[in-house]
Amino acid sequence: MSEKPNPRVRFNMKTGSVKIVGTVDIVDEEGKIIKTTDNVKFCGCKLSKDYPYCDGSHRAITGDPKPTIS
Ligand code: FES
Numbered sequence: 601m602s603e604k605p606n607p608r609v610r611f612n613m614k615t616g617s618v619k620i621v622g623t624v625d626i627v628d629e630e631g632k633i634i635k636t637t638d639n640v641k642f643c644g645c646k647l648s649k650d651y652p653y654c655d656g657s658h659r660a661i662t663g664d665p666k667p668t669i670s
Pocket residue numbers: 615616617642643644645646647648653654655656657658659
């Protein structure tokens with residue numbers, strides 16, 4: 601039986617996005633689980649149409665042709 605590694609958090613200082621690599625519970629302000637997901641990326645630039653999740657709209661400020669975090 602293998603154990604899952606701890607989730608890791610990746611900050612992108614250029615866009616402000618935060619990617620969590622691994623399985624995490626998304627909870628509301630009372631701690632109730634909204635959903636459990638893998639590899640979620642949160643928006644730090646506030647341009648996302650799917651806020652608080654990153655949708656790649658940060659490319660408008662970075663000028664990058666591709667997302668800076670995969
Ligand atoms: S960081 Fe805002 S859309 Fe990606």
